[in-house]
Amino acid sequence: MNPLLSPTSPELNDSDFALLAHYAKHLGRASSAARFTLKSGEKRSKKKGHGMEMLELRPYQTSDDLRHIDWRVTARTGHTHTRLYAQENDHQRILLLDLSPDAYFSTRYAFISTRFIQLAGLIAWRSEQQGDKLLYNLSFGGQSLEHLNKSSVWGMISQLKNASKTSNRNRQATSDLGWYGSKVTSKARNKDIIILTDKQHWDAKQQTALQQLAKHNQIHWVQIFDHHSFELPPGQYQFADAMGTTSVKISKKSSEQAKKDFFEQNATMRQRLAKIGIRHQLFDISEPPEGIARYLLNQGALR
Incomplete structure (x- = not known):
């Protein structure tokens, strides 16, 4: 089986990230990377001056x-x-990774958190290989870490390794999403911003901040879920989260309701994003991370 599709452990180590570097190098190139049109009177000029x-x-x-x-x-x-x-050669992008405790779960292949972190690792390596500047904000396990300047890719990977630790699901998630109150995004202009999150809810203030961010940047929103979680056999299950361990009885009816609730919430979220021109893509956990990275490449979020 593809070692990226199903790693031996949800907690990634140096060898896992070294493997990601190889895959990042061989993603290929987009046939025609779509660039975006800026709003509010901003524009790119075809005439160049001073390089x-x-x-x-x-x-x-x-x-x-x-x-x-x-x-x-x-x-x-x-x-x-x-x-x-x-x-002209100053290519910059911003990565926002925001994981809730629920992301540290899956029924097969890998945790949803692991898949997100693998994708973040691919983005980091690809940016390093292309000589691009990558700013980031990582939110997990009740903490938020951000970096405003270009640094060694291994510095970011060290933080991603911490993000992959399963102990993070026992901590409360941060209330603010990565773009809200972040120095990384406060003055962002003409950037490709990649948001990786399993969260589907945010308040009106965060929506206003997101709308403002979308006016001047191209935002690529990636969400990953596990459709098999709605197909668990009926029975009694033990689940651990930030509130402790609980016993949950799952029936066919409760699974169908959970699936309905998820997709209704997802549809509402997609509508909110579409209204402000944000691209959203939902991937199943069965999609290998390099496949998602190629999607971002073809969308122009990577090069």
Whole structure:
């Protein structure tokens, strides 16, 4: 069996992440990576200057370079405007990984948390191999860790190894999702943002923050679930979570209701995301992580 599809343990080690580096290198390339159109008057220019690419046209600020004043727009509007540029080879993306205690469970192949962490590892390695800058926020086990600067890929992997520990399911999840109140996303512009989470609920304030983030960035939302969890044979089961160990009786009726509730909640979530232009993709645990990474590659989230 594919060692990525079904690792020997849900708690990943250095050899597991080293294997991910090999798969990341051989993902191939997208035939035509889709880029996004910015909103709120921002645009990418086909004309290049100073070895740079125009990102935004905005009212002049005292800290702006005088050489980048757009005199045509200034003359037309009567107000000084400046062009903002970014280096053409400055490819940056943001990864937000947010795991609830429920993610540390699955009926086969791997824990949902493990699959998310494998995918995060592939994204980290691919960014490293392509020389791209990767900023990230990792939320798991009641803690939130973020990195604002490019660092060694093994530094991030060390944190991902901690995220894979099954003891994290015994801790309460953070109330805020990765994009809310995060320094990583507070000033994000023209970035590919990849959100990996099993969570389906957030409040109105978090929705407003997400909408603002989506105005200036392309957000790729990946969700993983285990459809076999709705097909467990009727019986008595022991489940452990942040509140302790509980005994749960599962019947055919309760499984059908749980499946109905999940997909109704998922449909509501997808509608909320679609309204603000966020791409959402739901994968089953049977999908190997390199398959999900290729999806992101074809969507332009990776290169």
